[in-house]
Amino acid sequence: MIPMISVRDLTVRYGATTAVDGLTMELAPGRIYGLLGRNGSGKTSLLSVLAAYRRADGGSVEIDGVDPFENARIMRDTVFVRDTLDVPEGDRVGKVLDFHARLRPRWDAGLAERLTEAFGLDRRKRVSALSRGQRSGLGVVLGLASRASLTLLDEVYLGMDAAARSTFYRELLDDYLAHPRTIILSTHLIQEVADLFEEVVIIDRGRLVVQEETDTFRARGVAVTGPAEAVETFVSGRTVLGRQSLGGVRQATLYGGLGDEEERRAEQAGLSLAPVGIQDLFVHLTSGEHTPEAVR
Amino acid sequence: MNAHTVLLTLLRMYRPIFLWFGATLVIGAGIADLVLGAVTEPAFSLWMFVAASAVKYWVLVIGVILVSTHLRQFVAAGVTRRALVTGGLIFGVLTSLAVAVLVPLGHGLEDALLGEVAAGYPAWSPRLGLGEFGHVLPSCLAFFVSGAAVVAAFYRYGAWRGLPLLVPALLPALVTEGLLGLGGNGELLTRFLPYAAAVTVSVGLSLVGAMLYRRVMRDVTIRRSTTS
The missing domain is CATH 3.40.50.300 (P-loop containing nucleotide triphosphate hydrolases)
Structure with missing residues (x-):
């Protein structure tokens, strides 16, 4: 087109x-x-x-x-x-x-x-x-x-x-x-x-960070929650937009969708996965720590 | 959207204002003349004192409004700057023509209304009326162009950077005011140059002013407000 x-x-x-x-x-x-x-x-x-x-x-x-x-x-x-x-x-x-x-x-x-x-x-x-x-x-x-x-x-x-x-x-x-x-x-x-x-x-x-179908973009954000150590092991090598910890529990927001196999692996590691709202993704992507290049 | 549409829209917008302004001027001066004529034989023209000096400033204000108000308004409605400038300039010429006709017309009406007048009153004649038209028209054109060009320069470049353009923008009005004009009693004033040369210089400067206005406006950014 x-x-x-x-x-x-x-x-x-x-x-x-x-x-x-x-x-x-x-x-x-x-x-x-x-x-x-x-x-x-x-x-x-x-x-x-x-x-x-x-x-x-x-x-x-x-x-x-x-x-x-x-x-x-x-x-x-x-x-x-x-x-x-x-x-x-x-x-x-x-x-x-x-x-x-x-x-x-x-x-x-x-x-x-x-x-x-x-x-x-x-x-x-x-x-x-x-x-x-x-x-x-x-x-x-x-x-x-x-x-x-x-x-x-x-x-x-x-x-x-x-x-x-x-x-x-x-x-x-x-x-x-x-x-x-x-x-x-x-x-x-x-x-x-x-x-x-x-x-x-x-x-x-002034620079383009993301241009995507809304549903595709929505699917890119995943919040991984669980024991800090298990979360860190799981997110290693991925684009992490943000981390929050409370006691021994940590939540990491990932940018990039997970495949079926990865979801199974998270489940086996005792981690819970949740979608991230567009606003949360936006905040993470434009929070200052993440330059446009970092998330491309 | 072309200049023709802009011209028609401006004419439609200003029609009620023209009518109110013209009617107020004619009726106000008419009543004042009737009162004046009843108590004395006037030795001066009230119409020329009021109308002849007022119209050029009124046309100047239209030039100012063209940029300060209508630029944003028309571009926001999908009109190009080029169409607005061209349509606006034609509108300015037509307005100047209209008021240049109104001044001698009003003078003639006043003369007929007053009847007996004292020696100092500028008795109307077709020749005098033509002279008044010939003095008011270039004056109005120059004031219109200067009004539009001054505001365009400040709108585009801001207060300090626009300041140097003030001189060329004001030149049509200032020079015309020096060369041609009407006295407080409607005297035809032609100074420094013969009339034909004075008109040529005035119209020439107005054309240059119009070109400056067009140049400044052709790719001006549409600001959020006139002052921002």
Whole structure:
């Protein structure tokens, strides 16, 4: 399959700071990607380049085979919603929605109306008067109702309460199933959103750490628990992401799946094996002790 | 999304503002003129005093808003910088044309409304109206371009690095203000150069300003806010 998004040696700098450092990846079209990374890892910079909000300082980005920067066709079909809404503060919600409805070729007015109600947005209220959660809700309305082939959502849930976030996840999934497109969702609420992701992309310090199917990635993490000595013997020669000890009991988090034979061996050694959540894997992979090279 | 779409969107956005602004100006000056005419024979043009000096600053503000507000807004809606700059410049030209027509038109209406006037009042004539149009238009174009270019320079390069661009960006407005203008009573002021040469210099500088604006904006990063 021809990749919809192709990133080669992408570099983004802010003065002396390198936000994205020679990142290379390919993303197939029509999937929901979870873009994960710690604060300052380069997520927003990467999304900004994909959305043509800024030029790359090095390397190349192609969407459908062309550079998205100032490409009218690609930009028309890309929507980027970031935590700071790119709308005039003094405009009323209704005016903001009408503006996007006029300029977005695939704008779904019905969906916009439904989401506006779901997030409790008053069309007559000015953007400056919206609460943090309501502003995020407006961002979600713009992001989903645009129905852009490439939808980039960067921390769009900020300030939303649990019910609003749940509405967002449900609407995102429903709309995606009805109108498949490429969605990249950057988030820190990994555990909460993990089930939405079809593929996980983790970046750290501007470099790609992991890009995998969510299920494959999930299967890579194994927590081995048992007597300290037995655990150390078992994990010897493997990539250990972290260790925790309590008395004589130790738990080691391994990166890399175990085969049937290895699982049997662990059982015989009196060790218990448990899956590791995506968030735990993410924390281990980006904790600072593990450089991207170490886990490749 | 092309410049035509941007132009139509801007016209639609600004239409109610234009109408309110124009109506307030015309009705306000009209009422004031009626009161003035009832108590005295005015020796000056209130319309020219208020409107002629106000319009160029209003057009300058539109140039400023084009970058400070509309850049993020339009790019976030999938519009290219190129389309926004081109559509915005055409919008600026059309706005300048509209206000350049409004000024002599309002003066003519005022003249008709007042009837008897004292000696100092600048009596309207088609020739004077044409002169007013010919002075207001280059002035508005220059102020619009300067407003847009100054903010574009600061938006892109920040306060200190943008400072050197302040001079070329302000040049169209400053030079035009020096060469052409309207006095407080609507006098046609043409200084230092004959009118044709002054207009040529003014329009030429506005074109250079527009090119500078286009150059600065063509690959500008879309910041989170105007100040960040």
